[in-house]
Amino acid sequence: MNKIPEILVTPNSVTAVERLIKAGANAVVIGEEKFGLRLAGEFSRAEVEEATKIAHEHGAKVYVAMNAIFHNDRIAELPDYLAFLDKINVDAVIFGDPAVIMAAKEVAPNMRLHWNTETTATNWFTANYWGKRGATRVVVAREINMDAIVEMKEHAEVEVEVQVHGMTNMFQSKRTLIGNYFQYQGKDLKVEKTDKSRQMFLYDPERGAKYPIYEDINGTHIMSPKDICIIDELEDMLEAGIDSFKIEGLFKSTEYMESIIALYKEAIQLYFEDEQRYEDKKEEYLEQIRDLQPPNRDIDTGFFFKETVY
Template identity: 70%
Template sequence: MKKPELLVTPTCVEDIEPLIDAGATALMIGEEEFGLRLAGEFPREDIEKAVYIAHGKGAKVYVAMNALFHNEKLPLLPDYIQFLDRVNVDAIVFGDPAVLMNVREHAPNMKLHWNTETTATNWYSANYWGRKGAKRAVLARELNMDSIVEIKDEAEVEVEVQVHGMTCMFQSKRMLLGNYMEFQGKDLKVEGRSKDRSLFLHDPEREAKYPIWEDKNGTHIMSPKDMCIIDELEEMIDEGIDSFKIDGILKDGEYLKRITALYREAIDLYIEDSDAYEGKKEDFVREIKAIQPPNRDIDTGFFFKETVY
């Protein structure tokens, strides 16, 4: 039975070694200029450090270039891609074909992971981008388990699935918060306050708080609960899903280390002794609930169509 990669998004360079020690086998990093909704900001010198540390411990590093690029950003792509190639990043995560075309020209040996956040919903699309050069498809977070399994059955590329963390509900390229505050005559300079932890949209009817922030990529509204399927991994492991992702956005390094260790234990336990995994499911969930932030409950996302936003 193939053991899936455990992919984690660290908040800073100092997270890298502890996360690998906790069981991560790959890390996704990047900077706001090129990547969407990252757990932390990694300028070039930190990317180079992260690759050095990770490769020294046998882990991989992927860099996010999945932002929505307008014409004025296109001249920045070749130099950044050449830098990533030079420091031996293991793959670039992309959504825009402009990234793919520039990688073909400036770093033809670089691996590509296709990630558009929302449109990877069928195996035809995954295979289309595979034939264009992508080695992996990152599936949409809104898919149920049956759809994930069916895509993996037919996919000609690797398949990555998020198994833990918050998910994006809405993004606009516009600075909606800043514009609203300006209209109200209030001075709230939210642009550039990336991942401000103090801003929420409050829905009293559902007793839900939706984290919201603005950065260079616009306005982002996130889910009120964290996806968690540590007790529902068996079907995807049996099916051969290639990568399980833990999204660390709006979490700290200590939380990520503990969550990573729990998923590492769960994956290894199922592969070694499926009955033992079955018997420990409730313990895994209980341990995760114990370390969740007070305002962040967990659910199973869209895996079983229970979540309604």
């Protein structure tokens, strides 16, 4: 029998950590904006430590995002932050920049490292390349299809993580594109508020699509107009033994996340108990998720079957 995959989620606060674990999550991704990209919530060092304690008390894991794009002026901050994370016993660090590996070797040599560059984890050769350099997990690119994901798992010498639900990133620039535009218009950025606390959208009238957009210390981010939802197409990945299923909580309430986690947990367990019952019920799961979706936020299967177009 194949193993049951980890359910990995992104809470927006310390309070949400315990609630999402009780809903069925096995691991959480948290961190500080200046080190990690597109976090559901900002966690100070004290909050990272508190969240780690809560998660470990409930038998769950904590992964801290350090997958930002680091320029020379920020490299000096990495060793101290990694040493702190090692001291409080977080379970892994998510990285994209090799500078994180270099710093970890010096100050936290036993730290587990998950390689995540959002777009370049597209084949098992690259996954194993980073595995030989210290990574213990690869986070698969959102733009590859189901067959490629299964093939990657068959040949990968590291754990494989796949996002199965939620918003995905379409574009990032280190430049503050919205801010530059407002400045060009002579508007006050403090009034305009371009960060995640105010919903802003790019609107495509031809497709009727709204693309959430915001800025933070890492630049400008444009997000997908729909949420991935693959709850009715889990069979191939469960059979392949994918190690971790990620449910993204960016721009989502804790109540929404609790409901989504519970549904995925039930679906996964049902598959392993009785494949035919899962087959019979998966359309019901899909309808339940549609009922939970925020207004004007539809779902599709992303690039798993090349349904998404952007």
